[in-house]
Amino acid sequence: MTEQNPDDFRTSAVRAIRIEREAIEALEGRIDDQFTRACEVIMGCQGRVVVTGMGKSGHIGNKIAATLASTGTPSFFVHPGEASHGDMGMITSQDVVIAISNSGNTSEVVTILPLIKRMGAPLISMTGNANSTLAREAVANLDVSVAVEACPLGLAPTSSTTATLVMGDALAVALLEARGFSAEDFAFSHPGGSLGRRLLLRVSDIMHAGDRIPRVTEGTTLSGALLEISMKGLGMTTVVDADGAMTGIFTDGDLRRTLDKPIDVHTTLIEDVMTRNGKTIRADHLAAEALNIMEELKINALPVIGEHGELVGAINMHDLLRAGVI
Template sequence: MVQSSQVKATREPQLADQTQTLALAKEILQLESSEIDALAQRLDHRFSEAVSLILQCKGRVVVSGMGKSGHIGGKIASTLASTGTPAFFMHPAEASHGDLGMITAEDVVIALSNSGESDEILAIIPPLKRLGASIIGITGNDASSLAKAADIHLSAHVSKEACPLGLAPTSSTTVALALGDALALCVLDLRDFTAEDFARSHPGGSLGRRLLVRVSDLMRTGDDVPHVPEQASLAEALLEMSRKGLGLTAVIDADKKPIGIFTDGDLRRAFAQNLNVMTAKILDVMHSNPSTIHQDQLAIAAVEVMEQRKINGLLVVDGDGYLVGALNMHDLLLAKVV
């Protein structure tokens, strides 16, 4: 039988004191903020040299780190990759067992270690140097082995961890992450990386749809575009609207340029005015100078036009003003642009 003295006592969780908890949270955030501010103040030519090294890299940027530094390294690699710099994370322990084969002499390695003395990181430095890869070290100790071995050392030193016990990596990981963001975004700026370039790396998300999908990708074309000549009757326009099912029809001149539009809403207003559908001409009831959008514009621009003008459909024109398509809000919803 297990003696009672051998049974580990369990503690009941304490309910948070709101005032005390909020005070501690603010202290933690302010401390981490002050450490980032201190980092910004001490940046020097070595940071610029690191940016240039990454910018001129003909291979890939390989980020490595152990433990919490590894988690931060994974985020830095991901940020680099999504902002135009080919990059990946390599676990240092796996590197010593074959993954070093993924690295070439044209690569740049970013090695993270708060102490600068992580055994797994230090173990791969000599073979990386023999290979000819460039090494950027990010540590919290300027006198560490990694700091001395790196081609460029960037200090991520903090005066105090935000952890109340002073043990868990908190301020140090925040500073290292912020330093990695600064590297990635400075390289992005020098590459003239655009929002469209960013979207190409994110085609599956809503951001990609908003920045990549164009009106020409969604619009109805050819025989699916509802249109009638300016000489048409209202009855002919209604028949065209019924056939095409878009809730509108364009009215075009002899050059096939839109001079008006007639919608379901216009039809309801016509009935309210007791208009004779059989005898009325489309010119009498259409809206002149219809809202149009160019086929090469982003689909999100069509959404903005519709929302601003409180309309549900748009006529699409080419560079010469000829009618080439039409779309409505339902098309944009189906494409998940909205």
Template sequence: MSVTDEKTMLKAFDKNVVERAMAMARETLEIETDAMHALQDRLVGDDSVGQAVAMLLECGGRVVVSGIGKSGHIARKIAATLSSTGTPAMFVHPAEAAHGDLGMVTPKDAFIAISNSGETAELMSILPIVKRMGAPLIAMTGNPKSSLALLADVHLDVSVAKEACPLNLAPTASTTVTLALGDALAVALLDARGFKEEDFARSHPGGALGRRLLTHVKDVMRSGSDVPMVTADVPLAAALLEITQKGMGMTAIVDADQRPVGVFTDGDLRRLIEKVQDFTKITIRDVMHADPRRVRPEQLAVDAVAVMEQFRINQMLVVDDDGRLVGALHIHDLTRAKVI
């Protein structure tokens, strides 16, 4: 067989593999989409989700989510989503719970047990103890007649017609439906608790949203001697020296009470050079921009970004409640703080 013939055969083989893979991908998504639609249809006229939400809202402790195998992975994700959206939650592995970790569960907690079969031995061995201590039990199973479903105070049906796995064995559609219903619980609880962006930011301080919603102007502004400022009667040359020394590409012009009356920037200087040859007789008052943009220290840094973007400026002055200059903000300060 020639090299050319080998390459032709490999291309044909690759094409068959790609086509088969695409067909399987489409079928998987169709099966899981159908399972989601079936779940939606089951919820019509079924108040089990509402009962579960009410039970979780009344919980005075934490929501404990448990499962093993693939259900365990889904349980971890549901616990994490609940925690980040205002409902304190944790994952407990059922096998570890049977060997001491059950001590983390209290009567004030609510327990969500996840098992597609509803007969998982590791779960069933600990749930009678959970029930005896008085913690409410919510079950998520694919079998409403299972031992777990019958033991639970509320049962959430996550059954599917078939798995996306061609062998109908690997948890695929069932885990997708369970995860989606867990998200539905979290979102319903979020809404019922009046959970806002600011609350989300507080539980995500290291993320981009947290920085945007928790960083205030006072956290990133320059203050004290780092703020470039001159009075309106100084020569332009003195103002340029202040700009150079402070390295902000601008200087504020203030009155006797340190209230800003104007601003002068590097850009203003470049434009001025095109028009004026002799700077010796010019005071900063003659060339400054009056009524500069201002921001308060307590405002969110992201608000300052919005003003900068709207007016296409790189610097802003920071004033207190009396209108006195207390700081200055450069677009680079916001970039370093990862607000933008």
């Protein structure tokens, strides 16, 4: 083993990045009729997109299948070796198969080509060899060839796998836009993550409702309002008139401003110190919108109103934190 100094490590790393960047840049000129044909075939698919590949191509194929599935194109990965031993039953004539092989002649993939063809499932290939068996059998071949691998030995798949991954991402994004796939659609594929919670949770899902809403009527003294704030623990109280319609809000911030004045908390009425026409949020709005309002206005709580402006709940920053929106 030759002795290395820090500059040697950095030089190798920068060279690898440069080679892979050049491989990616070369892909732009290959977004051609073959790419368009691949998109059209997948858009017309009545089943699922089945991705297959061996070795490092298989690892890349797994990621491509996952990306397709999470962006509106139902997809899964099948190992070509397992396909020869029973997993071909996972593929139907309604599916589209994407087969990945840098050489285009990987034996495990080539072995199942006659079965795919007999089944009638359209085949899309991603290869580095347009004259290979795999490319010739495909209805569309996506060219992922590279001039050189980043590996100095030219052996370890490096720039070739990167190019394949980027081509797969390009395919997924083109299909996503063609389907009109929205952020909310994406969230339904990711309900367990913070992104899903931000895009799916409504204010109504996490707000305090019913008797848990901090609420006092006009005519209540400031001391009575402070007791309500303390009991409900949201750092605020709403103020309603005799008919139950909200007329204002009193928050911790209002309290600090009020205490700067010479007032008696036992005789001052809440309507004399509350904020009228305060900010509210609709129950059917995203919880993330409540977070944006609070951050923009530097407040910690919001009254929640219904479709007709009636008071239906209250929400504060701690509710958003507990729900994972923050």
